[in-house]
Amino acid sequence: MNLRRTAAMSRKEFTQVRRDPYSLIVVLFLPLVQILLLGYGARLDANHIPVYVLDQEGSQDSQALLKAFQASPYFDVIKAVDNYHALVRAIDADQCKLGIVIPWDFSERLADAGRTSVQAIVDGTDDNSAQLAEGYAQAVVATYASNVQLDWFARYGLSQQATTPLSVDYRTWFNEDLESKNFIIPGTVALVMALMGALLSSLTIAREWERGTMEQLIATPVTALEIMVGKLVPYLAIGLADATLCAVFAVGWFGVPFRGGSGAFFLATTLFLIVILGIGYMISVATKSQLGASQYALLVTLLPTSMLSGFAFPIDQMPAPIRAITYLVYSRYYVSALKRIFLSSAGISDLVPEVVAMTIYALVIGFFATRAFHKSLQ
Amino acid sequence: MNDVPSIVVDKLVKRFGDFTAVNQVSFQIRSGEIFGLLGPNGSGKSTTIRMLCGLLTPSSGSATVVGLDVARQAEEVRQHIGYMSQKFSLYNDLTAIENLQFFGGLYGVKGRALDERIAWAIKMSGLAGSEQLLTGELSGGWKQRLALGCAVLHRPQVLFLDEATAGVDPLSRRQFWELIHEMSREGVTILVTTHYMDEAEYCNRLALIDQGLIVEMGTPTKIKQTAIKGDLLLVECSPLGGGLAAVKQAPGVLEASVFGAALHVVVSTGRQPLTELPAFLAAHDVRVGRIELISPSLEDAFVSLTGSRALGSESYQ
Known part of the structure; x- marks a missing residue:
């Protein structure tokens, strides 16, 4: 060459x-x-996911759960609607990505059986955002649930010491802020x-x-x-x-x-x-x-x-x-x-x-x- | 000019599939000679020159340039030749001087020699003061002379010019040919292809090529003499078509064809065509204008040799 x-x-x-x-x-x-x-x-992060809520019960318990959503940086609770139809329309119109439905017997079932559920409707058109919203919603609900559980244990006289749920302390390396x-x-x-x-x-x-x-x-x-x-x-x-x-x-x-x-x-x-x-x-x-x-x-x-x-x-x-x-x-x-x-x-x-x-x-x-x-x- | 053959072509053949572009072509060119391949487009001129530059591999036959085999020693051949193709393929987005520097680098010309040659090329092409213009902004004649400068920066022994003057104004063409003659005097062997008759006249020797075959070879003068076997007449008449049909029937007429707005008619020597023909044509309802004896051109020779009417017009470019 x-x-x-x-x-x-x-x-x-x-x-x-x-x-x-x-x-x-x-x-x-x-x-x-x-x-x-x-x-x-x-x-790929999602912040301030717009949320509509339908609180069919309107109890202290249901409001506490909604407050947990409101407090989360991932969600903005934009509006409370009073019927299921309005919630569906909001998702269709892309006014929100997540709809949360709290049933009329939410706190009753929580008190009776210690088990209850809420419905989360996720706009799945964007699969990635949907998965994130779903994950964040579960996290919020899980935190709320563990608080309720702790209260319940405390009320029935079980030792706080014995019942504190196992806490996992995550630490991510290299991308600490994820x-x-x-x-x-x-x-x-x-x-x-x-x-x-x-x-x-x-x-x-x-x-x-x-x-x-x-x-x-x-x-x-x-x-x-x-x-x-x-x-x-x-x-x-x-x-x-x-x-x-x-x-x-x-x-x-x-x-x-x-x-x-x-x-x-x-x-x-x-x-x-x-x-x-x-x-x-x-x-x-x-x-x-x-x-x-x-x-x-x-x-x-x-x-x-x-x-x-x-x-x-x-x-x-x-x-x-x-x-x-x-x-x-x-x-x-x-x-x-x-x-x-x-x-x-x-x-x-x-x-x-x-x-x-x-x-x-x-x-x-x-x-x-x-x-x-x-x-x-x- | 001496007698050492600089280029030897022996039964060279190039086939593209079923098509034979160059068919058993043989010729020899002496050092310092200007040799022309004259023929219409598609006759095999460019294919021949491309084989001699090692751009195409011959299908059969052989050729040597300065003693080197073009098929087996193509890379060595390229050290000794300059090649200029039809489109003067310079880089339009480089300046004149950058093109010269680039080709100088490729040919391995360096240092003082390169500076000298670049200065020579700028002067030769008349580009002094315009060295920094982009090549794309230069006129055809300038571009052409610059391309010639690029092709001969390394002082090659052999120069190949493939339709190198196509699309250039007549004045630039004449200047260009003066440069070619100067190089020939310095001993450079030059092979040109052209379909311009006036350019063919500049060559020392010519090969007329048609459909891949050499139909005649020799000096321009000799080709004209041998091709036209009789006297050549220019006949202006109307109607032209009717005149052509009629004149072919006239006694002593060997061949006739349309040249521009007139007829060229070959009659056997020893007759009195200037008196006979007007009378004959008048009898066939053809009005005759000017009629005179002319000396044959290369185009007459070519038409006579190939029976075709294919040369000389710009439309073949």
């Missing part, structure tokens, strides 16, 4: 990116837009790298064909390997710069911690970019059309990175067959590395499995990419 020719190719490619408005948008704005959108938009932004934003870097890398690299060869410059290029002594390396090196550099930008933004704007080593961050990002750029390049060679190439490239890079990498959907909650497939998705190793670099203090030595897996991918993709292009018009 001749370095002078490779450098000439890199310089030309970089100049073209600098002059192309489309490429500049991809390089400069896409990362920021992505991280802002996902940082703000893809919060904030979804800490879970989402590190993975966003992977999404930005996949999107940017695929969009830019998929154009490289196709653009030469479409603009008619390929014929001239083939007629020079530059080799296929020099073309590939020369074309992709600028995008690797741009990718690393964008990754840094994303990390700075994640920490500075969203307050996501960055506890791991920056060496590990750049190593993992470089390996991931090699895979993404190699794939984009091969697609560009195969399709010879910029539009087709960018679409295929997004399909094979962005889609698995957003769906199967554990970026937003935790891998251990996936069904077993899908979970097995994720081991083949190169992005899962990068996302896993990113999360650990940001949230735990992982350095390179802590990320051996991820680094090994990504190195294997980078070598395999790199090998095939060097063989993809032949200097011929046929």
Whole structure:
């Protein structure tokens, strides 16, 4: 490989990116837009879930339960209605996400049997929010129930000491506040790298064909390997710069911690970019059309990175067959590395499995990419 | 000019599926010679030149450029050649100087030599003062000369020009050919393809190519002499179609065809066509305007050799 020719190719490619408005948008704005959108938009927490209540009893007990809901930061009790029909209409009209129905015999049954129930109607159109609302509602009711139980034990003379329910003190590590932004934003870097890398690299060869410059290029002594390396090196550099930008933004704007080593961050990002750029390049060679190439490239890079990498959907909650497939998705190793670099203090030595897996991918993709292009018009 | 063959083409064949684009083509070009492949579009000119540059692999036959086999030593061949294709494929989003630097880098020209060659190319192409303009903003003639500059930065021994003047104004074309002749005097072997007759006249030797076959080869003068076996007449008449039909029946007429708004008619030597023909045509209700003896052009030669009417018009670009 001749370095002078490779450098000439890199310089030309970089100049073209600098002059192309489309490429500049991809390089400069896409990362920021992505991280802002996902940082703000893809919060998986639910706060202030709007609630309607139908208190058919209106007793002291039922009011106490509703107060528990009111006191919770997760719920806003917006309105009390007086019939079931009004409650259903409110859910249909999307005025509330949760409806709570306290039956007319609530406190009577509580007193008689010590067992009673309330009905919670959850708007399930958004499955994620519905699950959260349901979970929070159960928590509120459980707290209320245990208070009632404690009162009951106390009233019947049982020792407080003996009956205090086992209390579980949760402590979550690495994401103490259990904030979804800490879970989402590190993975966003992977999404930005996949999107940017695929969009830019998929154009490289196709653009030469479409603009008619390929014929001239083939007629020079530059080799296929020099073309590939020369074309992709600028995008690797741009990718690393964008990754840094994303990390700075994640920490500075969203307050996501960055506890791991920056060496590990750049190593993992470089390996991931090699895979993404190699794939984009091969697609560009195969399709010879910029539009087709960018679409295929997004399909094979962005889609698995957003769906199967554990970026937003935790891998251990996936069904077993899908979970097995994720081991083949190169992005899962990068996302896993990113999360650990940001949230735990992982350095390179802590990320051996991820680094090994990504190195294997980078070598395999790199090998095939060097063989993809032949200097011929046929 | 010396007698060492710089390019040797031997029974070169290129097939695309069932279609034979280049059929058993053979020729030799001496160092410093300007050799032209003349023929209509689709006749196999570009395919031939692309095989010689190592852009396409021959189906059979062989060719060497500066002694290197184009099929097996394509990468070495590319060190010694300059190639300019029909679309002067420069990067429109780079400036003139950036294009030169890029190709200089690819050809391994460096340091002082590169600076000198870039300065030469800027001067040659008349781009002094416009080096920083984007190539896409340059006019056709400038772009073309810049492309030539890019193709010869490394002082190649052989220059391939594939329809390199297509779509450029006549003045720029003439300037371009002056540059070509200058390089030829410096010993550069030049192979051009064209469908412009006036350009073909600039070549030292020509091969007329039609449907993948070489139909005639030689100097422009010799080709014109051998192709037209008789005297050539220009006949202006009306109606033109009726005139053509009638004149073909006239005694002594060997062939006739429409050229622009007139007929070109070949009659066997030794007759008196200037008096005979007007009388014959008048008898067939054809009004004759000007009629005169002319010297044959390459186009006449081509039409006579191939029986086709395919050359010379811009519509074939």
